[in-house]
Amino acid sequence: MSTATEEARADIREHAQATVSDLGSLAQEVSGGSELRDMLMRVAKQTASLDICIRETQQSLATSQVAAARLADRVDSASEQLKSLPKTIDIIKVASADM
16 A cells, blocks of 8 residues: 555656646746747837838828929920920021011
8 A cells, every 4th residue: 555655646746747847838938928929019010110111101102203203294394495495596586687
């Protein structure tokens, strides 16, 4: 009986040690899980900030594209005016010669 009791105690001790080991591992995983959660929260915040930056950049790009299109129109208009400038000069020369 003494041997059976000792075996039972040894089994209980082994089971308790395994449980404590499992709890220690679980505690480390939970600690790591907390670190992982914190990292994921930081990544989520950075992703949100990046999304905002992307939207702002897209808006800025759209504004720049509109400004570039307006500038191109003005350049085209100035180019057309320059093309007609020699004709205008000739007309002024003829008109001033007639005076």
